[in-house]
Amino acid sequence: MKRVTLKEIYLHPIAQKYVKRAGLAHAISTANHAFNFALEHNVNPDLAVKAAFLHDIGHYTWYRNGQWDYTLYKENDIHAIKGAERAHKLLIRLDENPVAAKDIALAILLHTDSYLPDVGIRREPLQEVVALADEADEEPGGSHHYRTISKEEAEHAINELDNAINNYLKTQKKKQPAS
Numbered sequence: 001m002k003r004v005t006l007k008e009i010y011l012h013p014i015a016q017k018y019v020k021r022a023g024l025a026h027a028i029s030t031a032n033h034a035f036n037f038a039l040e041h042n043v044n045p046d047l048a049v050k051a052a053f054l055h056d057i058g059h060y061t062w063y064r065n066g067q068w069d070y071t072l073y074k075e076n077d078i079h080a081i082k083g084a085e086r087a088h089k090l091l092i093r094l095d096e097n098p099v100a101a102k103d104i105a106l107a108i109l110l111h112t113d114s115y116l117p118d119v120g121i122r123r124e125p126l127q128e129v130v131a132l133a134d135e136a137d138e139e140p141g142g143s144h145h146y147r148t149i150s151k152e153e154a155e156h157a158i159n160e161l162d163n164a165i166n167n168y169l170k171t172q173k174k175k176q177p178a179s
């Protein structure tokens, strides 16, 4: 089965609309962190990078009188739930492996607990990698959502990530004994 690339995801109109809403620079930077954390934690970087790139795809804009309203956001936000569903739909449309699409959606669902009652989440390694990557890119006051990146820089970073993932997958294949 052919791998769905990060570039294909990035170019899809759903990603163009909703990933940009929560900040393309944050999505790419989180994806970069996720690649590194994935190698450290022995997690498939293809899944980690895709989940990290899409982790905030479920955001809604909570503005009141032209200002971001944090109280409104805190009360009503379900971006991780919405994001898990939105990312899953997008991945299935792109013909992603359904098991991978589910793993990615779950990692998005659990990347934060800010919308949950205090139940205490126990994350699996892929989910932990995505949460760590998001945390690594967070800035005080949520300003990581407003950082900008040019189209050229974004596309360059996405190509680099795709190449790094392809190289990783090739090396893993070579390590497998011939059957």
Ligand SMILES: [Fe+2]
Residues within 6 Å of the ligand: 055, 056, 079, 111, 112
């Ligand atoms: Fe988030």
Ligand SMILES: [Fe+2]
Residues within 6 Å of the ligand: 026, 055, 056, 134
């Ligand atoms: Fe985030």
